[in-house]
Amino acid sequence: MPNAKQWLDLTRDNGMSLGLTNTHAMIERLNLDFSNMKVIHVAGSNGKGTACSLMAASLTLSGVSNLMYTSPHVSRIEERFRVNSVPISRQLFDSILEEIHETAQGKDGLRSIVLTFFETTFLIAALCANRTNVEVMIVETGLGGRLDATRCIPADICLLTSISCEHTDILGDTLEQITAEKAAIARPNKPIVVRDMADEGFTKSVLFECKNAGDESIGEEKSPAIPYFVSIPGDKNIKDEAEILVKKLFQIMGLSVQYLEQAKDEVRWPARMxxxxxxxxxxxxxxxxxxxxxxxxxxxxxxxxxxxxxxxxxxxxxxxxxxxxxxxxxxxxxxxxxxxxxxxxxxxxxxxxxxxxxxxxxxxxxxxxxxxxxxxxxxxxxxxxxxxxxxxxxxxxxxxxxxxxxxxxxxxxxxxxxxxxxxxxxxxxxx
Structure with a gap:
């Protein structure tokens, strides 16, 4: 029987699984509760990590406790989970991994649940947010949105950053198809801030997904999401763009934007310029x-x-x-x-x-x-x-x-x- 770390390495052999069933089952088994925190869910092709890091840095400077989950990691796995802008300790990581490993094995007559590496890391983030009692959890999608493991938890607001044709073998051949998969993170009756791509097909896809928001397979009811399209001037770089989007999102959430400019100046997103x-x-x-x-x-x-x-x-x-x-x-x-x-x-x-x-x-x-x-x-x-x-x-x-x-x-x-x-x-x- 492999130990928890060996088991995590073995999950890489399970490849990629687009679907919510196993992650949703694990969230229920772990009795995870997100009602005492605000959850921000971010999807897009480019600029996701920059937007997430800007949000986390601004919240940290504001004194609002937060957990940011991003992927992949640049240097070591603990980077995927930053509490108040700092990677979690190896000790905390090991402790949470052990609990997820035991839960996935199944006991008291429960079946074992086969998880992918990404599903496992997302569950580590979700359990870590519960353990550390953060006020805000920032979640970056892995691939797409509709069938991404991160879609399994409730979100108070979503952010859709710049979209381009990527992963066409999985998400679809056109901008409209790819947009639809990513915009499907929209939650019923919740706002979603959208980086306007000034493309008719893109807009149509976003509006369709917002109108049909809600995934009944994870217990959501169908009800429209509330889109906020944000235009970005052509001369803005990725960090400028992230600031504009995050400012709009914070204003909708009622979060302070007082430290946003300082966060933009000070934030260090490893391996990004x-x-x-x-x-x-x-x-x-x-x-x-x-x-x-x-x-x-x-x-x-x-x-x-x-x-x-x-x-x-x-x-x-x-x-x-x-x-x-x-x-x-x-x-x-x-x-x-x-x-x-x-x-x-x-x-x-x-x-x-x-x-x-x-x-x-x-x-x-x-x-x-x-x-x-x-x-x-x-x-x-x-x-x-x-x-x-x-x-x-x-x-x-x-x-x-x-x-x-x-x-x-x-x-x-x-x-x-x-x-x-x-x-x-x-x-x-x-x-």
Whole structure:
């Protein structure tokens, strides 16, 4: 019989399961109660994590106790569960995991319940929120919304961030289909703040899901949700956009927005446009991992490269590191990386392989076959080997080191840069 941690690792073998049955059954077995807290449920393609972290940071600064559940983790699993902006302790994690493990095994004549890794981590978050008696729980969906495990708990308000065509093999081939799956987080008689995509099909899908809100399979009654569409000016970056959406959501909830601006200035979302100085080198890590996400951060990346990279003989010096997990949109992703390189040509490009993801990273030999804009292409099997190579060079040779392509790759770098402690992974600096 495996222990709780071994069992958690084994749940990875159960793959992905879109459906609410097992998670709902576990919530009932654990007797979880969310009536004494406010629950905010967030779905979308891009900007979910930024919005969640901004909410958590603002609530923390306001003195409102909160738990934020996001996925995946960058460096270690406790990051998925932040209480008052700090990852929970390993001791608390182990204790909660043990209870979920025992409950899933079944006893007193109850059947055992087979859980996926994601379902298990979400249940850890739900039980942790109950144990710590937080006032607000912020929940980020894993994939989609309608059949995501996070849909199993009641929510007081929902947020739908920017939508793009992603996971088309699972969520549907069109923006309308994908929107419908994500907008299905809308709860009966509850508000949902929607990032307006200014697209007729998108709006139609959102309104249909709001009109038909409620999932009877988990005990909800059918009744319309209340949509609030929010337009975002085209010149806003992801953080600006998150601030606009969160401000609207807080106002609807009656929560203070007093610390929202401070939270925006101070929030540190690991591996999202994260600047790091180490060993006389300057790193910029960003975890944009799909084409639409990368396209949105390119203007900010260009600005960072212009302002932070050294100039030698009239040329800006910067190094690109790229590695990614398998994805259907790889060609599109690489075309956007090329766009970045065309704007300001890198001095050298390191291709590497992220470790620790659900699927093995793409082999560097395959990435090297792509038509890169320069000839100086180096291949290393992992982040640690990349760092060993970079440390042999000076700052004037490496310039600004920009790492892109995978959340897991950025997690690998944070680990080997020694930046994976609780304090480093907190989304707020020590107050």
């Amino acid at each position: 994260q600047l790091i100085e180490k060993e006389s080198n300057l790193f910029l890590l960003d975890a944009a991992h799909n084409p639409s996400g990368l396209l949105r951060v390119i203007p900010e990346l260009i600005e960072k490269i212009k302002t932070l990279s050294p100039v030698v003989d009239g040329k800006q010096i910067w190094t690109l590191i790229f590695g990614t997990s398998p994805q259907k949109e790889l060609d599109e992703m690489l075309s956007y990386v090329s766009q970045l390189c065309d704007k300001i040509q890198p001095t050298k490009i390191y291709l590497t392989k992220p470790l620790g993801g659900r699927y093995p990273g793409i082999e560097t030999q395959l990435l090297a076959q792509y038509e890169w804009p320069i000839e100086n292409i180096l291949q290393f099997e992992n982040a640690e080997k990349v760092l060993q190579s970079l440390y042999q060079n000076s700052f004037s040779s490496n310039g600004l080191i920009v790492s892109l392509g995978s959340l897991y790759l950025q997690g690998n770098f944070l680990k080997h840069l020694g930046l994976d402690s609780d304090e480093e992974l907190s989304i707020l600096p020590k107050q």
